[in-house]
Amino acid sequence: MTTVEEHLLPSAEPVCLIDQHGVPHEHPSYDLPTKEALLDGYTELIRGRRFNDQASALVRQGRLAVYPSSHGQEACQVAATMVLKEGDWLFPTYRDSVSIVSRGVDPIETLTLLRGDWHSGYDPYEHKVAPQSTPLATQLPHAVGVAHAARLRGEDTVVMALVGDGGTSEGDFHEALNFAAVFHAPVVFFIQNNEYAISVPLARQSAAPSLAHKGIGYGVPGERADGNDLAGLLAVLGQAVNNARAGEGPQLVEAHTYRVQAHTNADDATRYRQDDEVTPWLDRDPIQRLTTYLEQQGWMDDDVRRRAESRAVQVTAQLRDGLMPEPAVDPADLFKYLYAEQTQQLREQAAFLRDELAREEA
Amino acid sequence: MTHTKISMAQALNQALRDAMHADDSVVMFGEDVGALGGVFRITDGLTAEFGENRCFDTPLAEAGIVGMAVGMAMNGMRPVVEMQFDAFGYPAFEQVVSHVAKMRNRTRGRVQLPMVIRIPYGGGIGGVEHHSDSSESYFAHTPGLTVVTPATVADAYGLLRKAIEFPDPVVFMEPKKLYWAKEEVDLTEEQPGIGTAVVRREGADATLIAYGPALPVALEAAEVAAAEGRQLTVVDLRSVVPFDDETVCAAVRRTGRAVVVAEATGFASVSSEIVARVTEKCFHSLAAPVRRVTAFDIPFPPPKLEKYQLPSVDRILDAVDDLQWEDS
Numbered sequence: 001m002t003t004v005e006e007h008l009l010p011s012a013e014p015v016c017l018i019d020q021h022g023v024p025h026e027h028p029s030y031d032l033p034t035k036e037a038l039l040d041g042y043t044e045l046i047r048g049r050r051f052n053d054q055a056s057a058l059v060r061q062g063r064l065a066v067y068p069s070s071h072g073q074e075a076c077q078v079a080a081t082m083v084l085k086e087g088d089w090l091f092p093t094y095r096d097s098v099s100i101v102s103r104g105v106d107p108i109e110t111l112t113l114l115r116g117d118w119h120s121g122y123d124p125y126e127h128k129v130a131p132q133s134t135p136l137a138t139q140l141p142h143a144v145g146v147a148h149a150a151r152l153r154g155e156d157t158v159v160m161a162l163v164g165d166g167g168t169s170e171g172d173f174h175e176a177l178n179f180a181a182v183f184h185a186p187v188v189f190f191i192q193n194n195e196y197a198i199s200v201p202l203a204r205q206s207a208a209p210s211l212a213h214k215g216i217g218y219g220v221p222g223e224r225a226d227g228n229d230l231a232g233l234l235a236v237l238g239q240a241v242n243n244a245r246a247g248e249g250p251q252l253v254e255a256h257t258y259r260v261q262a263h264t265n266a267d268d269a270t271r272y273r274q275d276d277e278v279t280p281w282l283d284r285d286p287i288q289r290l291t292t293y294l295e296q297q298g299w300m301d302d303d304v305r306r307r308a309e310s311r312a313v314q315v316t317a318q319l320r321d322g323l324m325p326e327p328a329v330d331p332a333d334l335f336k337y338l339y340a341e342q343t344q345q346l347r348e349q350a351a352f353l354r355d356e357l358a359r360e361e362a
Numbered sequence: 363m364t365h366t367k368i369s370m371a372q373a374l375n376q377a378l379r380d381a382m383h384a385d386d387s388v389v390m391f392g393e394d395v396g397a398l399g400g401v402f403r404i405t406d407g408l409t410a411e412f413g414e415n416r417c418f419d420t421p422l423a424e425a426g427i428v429g430m431a432v433g434m435a436m437n438g439m440r441p442v443v444e445m446q447f448d449a450f451g452y453p454a455f456e457q458v459v460s461h462v463a464k465m466r467n468r469t470r471g472r473v474q475l476p477m478v479i480r481i482p483y484g485g486g487i488g489g490v491e492h493h494s495d496s497s498e499s500y501f502a503h504t505p506g507l508t509v510v511t512p513a514t515v516a517d518a519y520g521l522l523r524k525a526i527e528f529p530d531p532v533v534f535m536e537p538k539k540l541y542w543a544k545e546e547v548d549l550t551e552e553q554p555g556i557g558t559a560v561v562r563r564e565g566a567d568a569t570l571i572a573y574g575p576a577l578p579v580a581l582e583a584a585e586v587a588a589a590e591g592r593q594l595t596v597v598d599l600r601s602v603v604p605f606d607d608e609t610v611c612a613a614v615r616r617t618g619r620a621v622v623v624a625e626a627t628g629f630a631s632v633s634s635e636i637v638a639r640v641t642e643k644c645f646h647s648l649a650a651p652v653r654r655v656t657a658f659d660i661p662f663p664p665p666k667l668e669k670y671q672l673p674s675v676d677r678i679l680d681a682v683d684d685l686q687w688e689d690s
C-alpha cells in the first residue's frame with residue numbers, strides 16, 4: 001500500500017529511459033515508448049533544433065526583434081505536444097516556439113510576437129494553443145480555467161501548461177496549482193527546469209528538494225524526468241496526461257534540463273556563469289542520445305534520416321522566406337481589436353492617425 | 363567641479379553606489395540585480411563592491427520583492443528594489459497600493475516606509491509586448507505614493523539620491539529609452555528636490571509641460587518652433603507626486619497657452635490631471651484650451667508599430683499651432 005504522501009511525491013531520481021550514452025534503462029513505472037513514437041520524436045527533434053538555430057540566425061540578421069531559444073530543450077518542447085490529443089490545449093511561454101510549431105501552428109504565425117508585427121500571430125482556437133505568455137506564470141490560472149470549463153461542459157480535454165523554473169516562484173504558479181487541485185481540473189503543469197531564470201540559478205528560486213516536490217503541498221502528484229531524454233519525457237508526460245484525462249486531477253511534471261545558450265540574444269551569459277558549467281550539458285544533448293539509441297536498435301535507416309532532414313529543410317525555408325520580407329503592418333490595426341464595438345474615442349483617434357499619415361504622404 | 367560625460371544608466375548606478383556608501387541601511391534587491399548587474403546594468407558591480415547582503419537577487423516574484431521591502435523598511439532598513447520592466451511590476455500592485463501606499467496613514471504616522479521602487483518604463487526601445495508600458499498614472503492615482511521621474515542625467519543621480527533619503531516610499535520611474543544617452547554633468551551639483559518642477563527652456567509664446575521620456579521630444583519641438591518664430595517654455599515635471607503647481611502655473615500664466623506632452627495613454631492619466639489643474643488654476647490667463655499630446659488609448663503597440671504611438675515633434679508642433687492664435 002502506498003500512502004497518499006508517497007503517491008504525491010516524485011520518484012527519487014528523475015525518470016530516464018535512455019541515458020546520455022543512448023543506453024536504455026528499465027523503469028518500474030514507465031515503459032519505453034514505441035518505435036514509431038521514437039522515430040516521430042526524432043523527426044520533431046531535428047526539426048525543432050533547426051527551427052531554433054534558424055530563428056537565432058534571423059535575429060542576428062535583424063529579422064526578429066528577439067528570440068528566446070529552446071536549443072537543448074527540444075525534447076521537452078516536442079514531448080509536451082506529442083502526448084496531446086487534438087482536442088487538448090497547450091499554454092506556452094515565450095520560450096516555447098518549438099512546442100507551438102510541433103503542435104501544428106504555422107512557423108511564421110508563431111514568430112509574429114518575436115518579429116514584432118503583432119502581439120500574437122496565430123488563432124488560438126485553430127490548434128488549441130493559447131497566446132504565448134510573457135508575464136511569468138500568469139498563463140497558469142488560465143490553463144486551469146480552460147480545463148475546468150472543459151469538465152463543466154463535459155469535454156474530454158487535458159490542458160498542458162508550460163512554465164520555467166523561475167516562473168514557479170511567482171504567486172500565480174501556486175494559486176494555479178491550488179485551484180487545479182481543489183477543482184480537480186485536468187491540467188498537466190509542466191516545468192522546464194533549465195536551471196536559470198536569466199542570470200538567477202535554481203538555488204535562488206527554491207530550497208525544495210525538487211520543483212516536482214511542490215505538488216504535495218497542494219495535493220497534486222509530482223513527477224520528474226530527465227529533460228533531455230525524449231523517451232522518458234514521453235512516458236512521464238504521457239502518463240500524466242492519461243491520469244488527468246482519467247479524472248485523477250492535475251499533475252505536476254518537472255523536466256531537468258539546461259539552458260545551454262544565453263537567455264536571449266540580448267543576454268550575456270558570461271557575466272554570471274562559467275563555460276565549464278555548460279560543457280557537460282552539451283554531452284547530454286537530447287538529439288545525440290536518441291540518435292545513438294535508434295542506431296543501436298538498427299532503426300535509423302536512410303528513410304528516417306531523409307524524412308527528418310526534409311522536414312527540417314522545409315521549416316528552415318519557411319522561416320527564411322517568411323521572415324525575409326518586411327512584414328506588412330497596418331497602423332489602422334492599432335484601434336481595431338480592443339473592443340467588440342469600437343468606442344467613439346478610438347474612432348476619433350484612428351481618424352487622427354489616418355489624417356496625420358495622409359498629410360505625411362502628401 | 364569636474365564635469366564627466368556619462369549616461370543616465372551610469373548616473374543611476376553611481377547614485378546607488380554613493381547611497382550605499384553613505385548609509386549602511388540601504389540595500390538593493392530584485393531580479394537579476396546581483397551578478398548580472400540588472401538587465402539594464404543599473405546595479406552593475408554593486409554586489410562585488412558591497413557584498414551579497416547589500417545587493418542581491420531574489421526569487422522571481424515581484425509581490426514578494428515589494429512585500430519583503432515593506433518588512434525590511436519597517437525594521438530599520440532602506441530597501442531599493444527593482445521591477446525588471448514596467449509591466450512586470452504589476453504582480454506587485456497589491457503590495458504597492460494596499461501596503462506601501464497606506465502604511466503611514468493607517469498607523470497614524472507610527473510606521474514609516476523609507477523605500478524606493480525603481481521601475482524602468484516607457485517605449486522607444488523596440489520591446490515586445492509587456493516591455494514598454496507607461497505605468498506612472500496607476501501610482502500617481504494612489505494616495506500615499508511619491509512618484510518621480512528623471513529626464514536628465516543629472517536628475518537621474520540627484521533624484522535617486524533624494525528618493526533613497528526620503529522618509530516615505532518613492533516610486534522611481536526610469537525612462538528606459540533615455541538610459542544610454544550621455545550628458546556632460548557634474549554629479550556633485552545640488553539638484554532641486556522632490557516636488558519641484560524645473561523650467562528647462564524659456565519662451566514667451568506657449569508652455570510645453572513634459573516629464574520623463576517625453577521631455578527630450580518637447581525640447582526638440584521647442585527648438586524647431588523657435589526656428590519657425592515661436593518661443594516655447596518647456597517645463598520638466600520631475601516629480602509627478604508631489605505636484606509642483608506653482609512652477610507649472612507660473613509658466614502657463616506667463617505664456618497664456620499650454621500643451622501637455624506625455625508618452626502614456628491620455629485617458630484618466632497624469633496628463634489629464636495636469637490639464638485639469640492648469641485649467642482650474644490659470645483659467646483667466648489662458649488664451650486657448652490646454653491641449654495634450656499623448657499616446658493613443660490602446661495597449662502599447664508591437665515594435666513595428668510603436669512609432670505611431672510615441673509623441674513626436676510634429677504632433678507637438680501641430681498641437682501648438684492649434685492653440686487659437688487668431689480669431690477664426
Ligand SMILES: Cc1ncc(C[n+]2csc(CCOP(=O)(O)OP(=O)(O)O)c2C)c(N)n1
Pocket residue numbers: 095134135136163164165166167168194196197198259263393422446450453
Ligand atoms: C512577471 C514577470 N517578471 C519578470 C519577467 C522578466 N523575465 C522574463 S524571462 C525571465 C526569466 C524566466 O526564467 P524561467 O521561468 O526559468 O524561464 P526560462 O526563461 O529559463 O525559460 C524574467 C525574469 C517577466 N517576463 N514576467
